[in-house]
Every structure is written in structure tokens, then in C-alpha cells.
Amino acid sequence: MYKSLLYSLFFLPLFFFSCGSNSNSDETLIEQDSIVIPPPVIEYGFTLDSFQVIRDTIQPNWTMSHMFAPYGVSQWYINQAADFAADSTVGLKYVKEGTPFIVLAALGDTAKKAQYCIYPKNIVEYVVFDFRDSVMVELGSKPNEIHEQILSGEIIKNSNLTFALDQQLHDINMTGEMAEYIAGVFAWTIDFFRLHPGDEFKVIYTEKSVEGTPYSVGGITSAWFKHQGHEFYAFQYALDSARTQIGFFNEEGKEMRRPFLMAPVQYSRISSGFTMRRFHPVQNRWKAHLGTDYAAPHGTPIMSTANGTVIAASYTSGNGNYVKVKHDDTYTTQYLHMSGFAPGIKQGVYVEQGQTIGYVGSTGLATGPHVCYRFWKNGQQIDHRAEKFPTSVPMVDSLLPSYLEYIKPIKARIDSMPVTPYMTEEAEDVINI
Ligand SMILES: [Zn+2]
Numbered sequence: 297m298y299k300s301l302l303y304s305l306f307f308l309p310l311f312f313f314s315c316g317s318n319s320n321s322d323e324t325l326i327e328q329d330s331i332v333i334p335p336p337v338i339e340y341g342f343t344l345d346s347f348q349v350i351r352d353t354i355q356p357n358w359t360m361s362h363m364f365a366p367y368g369v370s371q372w373y374i375n376q377a378a379d380f381a382a383d384s385t386v387g388l389k390y391v392k393e394g395t396p397f398i399v400l401a402a403l404g405d406t407a408k409k410a411q412y413c414i415y416p417k418n419i420v421e422y423v424v425f426d427f428r429d430s431v432m433v434e435l436g437s438k439p440n441e442i443h444e445q446i447l448s449g450e451i452i453k454n455s456n457l458t459f460a461l462d463q464q465l466h467d468i469n470m471t472g473e474m475a476e477y478i479a480g481v482f483a484w485t486i487d488f489f490r491l492h493p494g495d496e497f498k499v500i501y502t503e504k505s506v507e508g509t510p511y512s513v514g515g516i517t518s519a520w521f522k523h524q525g526h527e528f529y530a531f532q533y534a535l536d537s538a539r540t541q542i543g544f545f546n547e548e549g550k551e552m553r554r555p556f557l558m559a560p561v562q563y564s565r566i567s568s569g570f571t572m573r574r575f576h577p578v579q580n581r582w583k584a585h586l587g588t589d590y591a592a593p594h595g596t597p598i599m600s601t602a603n604g605t606v607i608a609a610s611y612t613s614g615n616g617n618y619v620k621v622k623h624d625d626t627y628t629t630q631y632l633h634m635s636g637f638a639p640g641i642k643q644g645v646y647v648e649q650g651q652t653i654g655y656v657g658s659t660g661l662a663t664g665p666h667v668c669y670r671f672w673k674n675g676q677q678i679d680h681r682a683e684k685f686p687t688s689v690p691m692v693d694s695l696l697p698s699y700l701e702y703i704k705p706i707k708a709r710i711d712s713m714p715v716t717p718y719m720t721e722e723a724e725d726v727i728n729i
């Protein structure tokens with residue numbers, strides 16, 4: 297209320313001025329070049345031309361007394377101002393060394409008594425101390441602009457996502473925010489601790505800025521990531537008109553936050569569950585069974601239950617042919633007794649959720665064709681069926697056609713975006729010269 301009053305008071309002369317100078321198309325306006333009216337300087341909503349403007353900077357160990365006392369503010373007023381500023385809505389308890397502030401005194405006042413003092417709290421917010429009749433303290437905010445932006449980059453050897461982002465955002469806070477947004481969207485798709493040279497990404501996002509200076513990432517609206525030659529798309533979509541259910545979905549409408557597949561084989565029955573103690577049919581003794589057995593016909597495809605890297609595709613007398621997949625630093629899965637591996641499956645290969653990695657068999661210690669599925673969380677073998685995975689927002693079938701229509705132009709835009717190459721330090725030096 298207070299701020300809008302200020303605006304209306306000080307913008308009034310500006311408004312009249314604008315009317316005259318903007319009517320360039322009006323041919324009756326003559327001698328335009330001979331009239332020179334400097335535009336009013338407006339800062340924090342104040343027309344500075346209407347005041348004596350004193351610019352000062354907070355020195356080491358300053359309190360509000362140091363700030364205001366030289367400008368004729370009584371100690372009684374200063375104490376009140378400090379109390380009001382510490383209030384939760386303003387939230388200014390201490391003034392920070394090196395912060396520039398402005399004191400506004402009346403024109404012609406030789407004593408330079410402060411009418412207002414403006415202290416920037418951060419890049420967006422500022423505190424207005426009004427000492428005219430009494431003490432008023434208000435938190436103001438510069439107009440926040442939100443723009444859509446794009447960025448892209450690549451991962452090179454001995455580098456990571458943060459390095460690649462930092463090259464383009466040039467702001468440590470925004471780089472951190474962006475890395476978190478990207479890692480959040482692709483958390484169940486890509487292991488960001490194992491990015492590879494040649495991995496690439498493209499992002500469409502919103503950027504918050506004040507007075508033309510970007511300071512924060514509003515959020516990602518769509519993204520693409522190429523990891524080890526596999527391409528992943530993510531599009532933000534609201535499932536209801538009130539936009540309370542917003543999620544990220546891939547180019548087929550599948551949710552990005554998808555947990556592990558419930559089973560590594562499609563048609564099967566559980567022949568033996570996870571237990572710390574069971575009677576082993578082959579070894580003929582009591583033994584813990586740290587896996588879940590899915591009985592299925594010989595040759596049934598076995599799928600990786602989530603995206604990850606094959607860390608073993610091997611044979612032991614107990615496991616038979618088995619594949620072990622590391623999904624991230626938390627989860628690893630293993631698939632035993634395969635009759636054979638799927639083409640191309642070997643150590644180091646990246647596999648997607650649902651990709652066939654081998655076929656059901658009975659190699660190793662097995663009585664009949666089944667896959668023994670083992671699940672590690674933080675190095676501990678656990679029952680995957682008892683594990684609680686993050687909840688997700690599933691796409692409703694009836695929404696799929698409109699979703700696919702909605703993402704069509706966005707996907708085309710992402711596809712046409714070139715990937716900004718990683719700039720080596722040498723190349724950066726050349727540009728800096
Ligand atoms: Zn088993």
C-alpha cells in the first residue's frame with residue numbers, strides 16, 4: 297500500500313513526460329530535437345531528482361546507529377528503526393559490511409537530515425526506512441522478471457555437470473540450482489556420478505532477473521540428456537487444470553520418476569521369496585535366501601529393472617550366468633541362473649529400464665528354470681518388494697493424446713537446438729584476451 301503510494305506520487309511527472317516524448321508518430325510535434333529533458337532517475341521507486349542523494353557504504357562493525365546518526369536521526373528513532381527492521385516481515389537484524397546504501401534528504405536541507413534511507417537486503421529486496429514524521433520500516437522488492445531461456449552443453453573427460461553448467465550460467469548459485477533441477481528430473485534415469493565424456497544435454501528453463509541481471513533459476517520446463525548414446529527427454533506437464541499435479545514425462549508419456557520394475561521377467565510366478573532363512577533344495581540345508589526367485593519358461597527375456605551400467609556379466613558355479621547392474625550410488629541389482637546373455641551385454645555397457653539383458657535358464661545351483669533377482673541398497677541385500685520408492689504422478693491414459701500433441705513442438709525445438717561445445721581453459725583464455 298505504502299509502496300504503491302510512493303509509485304503513484306513519483307511516477308506522476310514521469311507519466312506526463314512520457315506522453316509528450318513518445319508521440320513520435322504525431323506530425324504536429326515539432327522541434328523535438330531542441331527540447332532536452334533528461335529522464336528522471338528512479339531507484340527503488342524513488343525519483344532521485346526530488347532529493348539530495350547521499351550514497352554511503354557500511355563499514356566494518358557498523359550498526360544502524362552508525363548508518364543513521366550522521367544524518368540527524370535521533371537515537372530514539374534509531375532504536376525503533378532497528379526493532380522494526382528485525383521484525384520477521386522485514387528480517388534485517390544486522391547490516392553487512394560493504395553494502396552500499398542511500399540516504400535521501402530534502403532538497404536544500406544543508407543539515408542533510410535523512411527523510412528516507414534505503415538499504416539493499418539482497419539483489420531483489422531492499423529495506424526502506426522512512427524518518428519523516430515517525431519511523432516506518434518497509435520491505436520493498438524490485439520488479440522480478442521471468443524469462444524463458446535455453447542452455448546446452450557437453451561433458452568432457454575429467455569434467456562434470458557443474459563444470460559444464462558454470463561455463464554458461466557464470467553464477468555459482470544458478471549453476472547449483474540448475475544442476476539440482478537437472479539431476480532431479482533425471483534422478484531415476486541417469487546416474488550423475490557416472491556421466492561420460494560425450495554426454496550432452498539441452499534444457500529449456502525459466503530465469504528470474506532484476507534490472508536485467510539474472511539471479512535465479514525458476515525451474516526447468518523441458519530437458520534432453522544423451523547419456524552413453526541413449527537419449528532421454530523430459531517434459532513438464534500438468535495433469536489437472538488447477539496445476540496441482542505437475543510431473544515430468546518422457547516422449548511417450550511415461551513418468552520420469554519411475555521406480556524399479558517390480559520384476560525382471562514379464563510372465564512369471566515367485567517360486568521363492570526373500571528370506572533370511574530357508575531350506576535350500578539343492579544344497580539340502582537351511583540357508584538365507586537374499587533374493588526373489590521368479591520361475592519362468594527357459595528362454596524368457598530377463599529385463600534390467602532400471603537404467604544403469606553393467607558391472608558384471610559373468611559365470612560362477614553358484615550363480616551360473618549372471619548379470620549385475622549398478623543403477624546409482626544407492627542401488628544395484630543382480631540376475632542369476634541365465635541360460636545366456638542378450639547380445640552386446642558385457643561389463644561397462646549401459647542398459648535402460650526394461651532392456652533385455654539375458655534369458656531365463658537354470659545354470660549354476662538351480663533346480664529349474666528361474667531368475668534369482670537380487671537387490672542391494674547401500675551395500676545391503678534387501679527385499680525389493682518391501683522397499684518404498686518415491687511416489688510419482690502417473691499419466692492418465694485419457695490425457696496421453698493431448699500430452700503427445702503438447703510436446704510435439706517442444707520436442708522439435710529441443711531437437712533443433714545445437715549443443716554448445718565445452719570450452720577448454722585454453723579456448724577460454726583466447727577469448728579473454
Ligand atoms: Zn534365488
